[in-house]
Amino acid sequence: MHIQRSLLLPCLLACAAASAQAPRADSSPAVRTLRTHEVTDNPLRKSDDLITIGQQTAPTLVISRKSIELAGSRRLDEVLREQTGMAIVPDLGSGNRSVGIQLQGFSSEYVLILIDGQPMTGRLAGNFDLSRIGVGDVERIEVIKGAASSLYGSEALGGVINIITRQAVRKAQASAGLRFGTYQTTDANLSAEMPFKNNKGFVSVSGNFYKTDGFNANTAYLKEGKTSPPYTSFSGQARGQWRFNDRTSLQARVRAAGRQSEMFRSYGAQPFHDNLREKDINAGLNLRSQASRTTTLLARYYYTGYDTRQTVILQENGRLLQENDFYQQIHRLEVQAENRPDNLPLVFLGGIGADRQSYNNPGSDILRAMSGYFAYLQGEYAYSEKFRMTAGFRYDGNTDYGGRLNLSAGALFKPTQWLSFRASLGNGFKPPTYAQMYQVFTNITQGYTVIGAHNFAEKAAELKAAGTIAQVWDNAAQIALLKPETSTSINAGFTLHTGSHMEWQAGAFMHRLRHLINTEQVGIMRNGQQLFSYINIDRVIMRGVEAGWKFAITPNLQLSAGYQLLDARNSAVTDSIRQKSSRYATVRTPDGIRPATTKDYFGLPNRSRHMGSLQAAWAHPRWGLGASFRGTYRGKYGFLDVDNNGYIDNYDVFVKGYALLYVSVQKTLLRKRLTLHLGVDNIGGYTDYLMPSQPGRVFMAGAEWHFIRKEKN
Incomplete structure (x- = not known):
């Protein structure tokens, strides 16, 4: 493998040199079709990254700046919660302070979060907190x-969410905004950008202050305190670009953020103070060059770091009850190359790179580091304007787990202007995370404890000797050194245009996972709460269908709707029920215990079979008025296996199905320099104590002042 890595970059550069000598006539329709993928007015395109969403044959979604502004969204989770097939879920392992995304049944650990093509870090319990952004x-x-x-890469088994910040600056402008609402929520933004040297370079800066008092969605049990804690956060970002000439540019960006939360909690006994501090920083440097008319090169370095500290102190005696420190950082170096040969309807994209990841728990005996390396190549072939196909591979290596080759393929067929078909096939590979291997975490608000699989025997023995563990169950014998997870995903669908104003989309997906790392209860704590660890599940299948509809009634009034049907289950559970295995053989019903059947198995927890969304957007440009109405539905989903038979059955604890409605209105004044906004989230005020991060009705109002009117995108 070392020989392959050392040869790949010279091969890419040799390909670039050879293509520079190739003939340059664009004679075929297929070549002209490929050329339309380029941004003709600027060789640097609209994104730093050579990997773009247009190169995907998997289902994709682009959420525009206009949609975000009209909806009045403030944080990333608020944008994504209203999209079809995407569910926002709380991360109880982080004390309800974070929320993650679920995508086509994949939990947050399998969805890669990027900013301008570079990965974010800070997954304390596997979950990336979307409310940080x-x-x-x-x-x-x-x-x-x-x-x-x-x-x-390996974290993209379930999908990718790429947050693209403003890429091009054509004139100097600045804005300031302030919003205030329910739960004493305050959101303040400042931004400014300016080109210089006749648009050869630009610089942009922005900052955000966000504060909320939190809320309590569990008033029946939590006597004092909040299920979603109060916090204050600051973030700032700076971005710059310098164009040496029409072929070469240098981009730099840095983002820093911090959040602090402090509160008092009481469930009726042993009240305590809960303190959390976290900060993260992301910095990147990109050098991009149009090496020839047909070849583009990109070299980049990226650093990201995340640091958090949580302490829980008993009020009555000041004793430190819990302390969780965690620090993670990643250094990554990567080289990409794209080649578009003349006279051939082909595009090649390849790259190589390496990263170094380190994890540290200050005050503990855990200090880990892993190095990774990767190489990938994808080819795109356009037979005609009606047919396009892609195929590629990626090799990911890891100092702890070796490597794996992942393959992908896809096709897009457009027989007419009003009908197109899309299909894709992809593999995935994901090593275990630090937390799954080694971390010991106790959620003091819920009482449960999670121990990593690689040190379970040692740490469980220590806790049992200290008197905090009451019992370790027999299934703990299944805990072993974790295997990397692998997946195969298939997506297929079509898009149909009925007239010039209506679009229909429908598709099906299936994901087969091997060695899925599952959180499983393996014992009982002295306080009656659960003891968890991680066990590989041999076979998991998640499959379903998605459908969408868009209708532009007028240029200023648009409707859209979407639906997802999901079936997510562990095949081993189904097999065990059929085989009448001891733990899976029975189910406890209101009428007593009876033999179980496969129909009793509801599926993986925290997955709804039915999800839907509805959106209506209206704008009146002459009046400077706009309005947005959105609705989401999530069907019931399994929450807790109360009879300990190893799966969620129809008699366990469920979160009931619910619908949430949102509305927002905005008005521009003073030649579009002033924008007023009013919004109401969760109009019906729906809450559930099993959904600790779901607030009740929220009103938000605010204004934004544009010092220089922005150009239309």
Whole structure:
């Protein structure tokens, strides 16, 4: 493998040199079709990254800046919660302070979060907290559904969410905004940008302050305190670009953010203070060059770091009850090359790179580091304007787990202007995370404890000797050194245009996972709460269908709707029920215990079979008025296996199905320099104590002042 890595970059550069000598006539229709993918007015395109969403044959979604502004969204989770097939879920392992995304049944650990093509870090319990990211400086959000590991790497088994900040600056402008609402929520934004040297370079800066008092969605049990804690956060970002000439540019960006939360909690006994501090920083440097008319090269370095500290102190005696420190950082170096040969309807995209990841728990005996390396290549072939196909591979290596080759393929067929078909196939590979292997975490608000699989025996023995573990169950014998997870994803669908104003989309997906790392209860704590660890599940299948509809009634009034049907289950559970295995053989019903059947198995927890969305957007440009109405539905989903038979059955604890409605109105004044906004989230005020991060009705109002009117995108 070392020989292959050392040869790949010279091969790419040799390809670039050879293509520079190739003839340059664009004679065939297929070549002209490929050329339309380029941005003709600027060789640097609209994104730093050579990997773009247009190169995907998997289902994709682009959320525009206009949609974000009209909806009045403030944080990333607020944008994504209203999209078809995407569910926002709380991360109880982080004390309800974070929310993650679920995509086509994949939980947050399998969805890669990027900013301008570079990965974010800070997954304390596998979950990336979407509420950390403000959207004040976001130009658009790109979503890829399904395995994208062949281009994006091991964390993209379930999909990719790429947050694109403003890429091009054509004139000096600045804005300031302030919003205030329910739960004493305050959201303040400042941004400014300016080109210089006749647009050879630009610089842009932005900052955000966000504060909320939190809320309590569990008043029946939580006597004092909040299920969604109060916090204050700051974030700032700076971005710059310098164009040496029409072929070469240098881009740099840095983002820093911090959040602090402090509160008092009481469930009726042993009240305590809960303190959390976290900060993260992301920095990148990109050198991009149009090496020839047909070849583009990109070299980049990226650093990201995340640091968090949580302490829980008993009020009555000041004793430190819990302390969780975690630090993670990643250094990554990558070289990309894109080649578009003349006279051939082909595009090649390849790259090589390496990264170094380190994890540290200060005050503990855990200090880990892993190095990774990767190489990928994708080819795109356009037979005609009606047919396009892609195929590629990616090799990911890891110092702890070796490597794996992931393959991908896809096709797009457009027999007419009003009908197109799309299909994709992809593999994925994901090593276990630090938390799954080694971390010991106790959620003091819920009482449960999670121990990593690689040190379970040692740490469980220590806790049992300390008197905190009451019993370790027999299934703990299944805990072993974790295997990497692998997946195969298939997506297929069509798009139909009925007239010039209506579009229909429908598709089906299936994801087969091997060695899925599952969180499983393996014992009982002295306080009656659960003891968890991680166990590989041999076979998991998630399959379903998605459908969408868009109708532009007028240029200023648009409707859209979407639906997802999902079936997610562990095949081993189904087999065990059929085989009448001891733990899976019975089910406890209101009428007593009876033999179980496969129909009793509802599926994986926290997955709804039915999800839907509805959106209506209206604008009146002459009046400077706009309005947006959105609705989401999520069907019931399994929450807790109360009879300990190893799966969620129809008699366990479920979160009931619910619908949430949102409305927002905005008005521009003073020649579009002033924008007023009013919004109401969760109009019906729906809450559930099993959904600790779902607030009740929220009113938000605010204004934004544009010092220089922005150009239309």
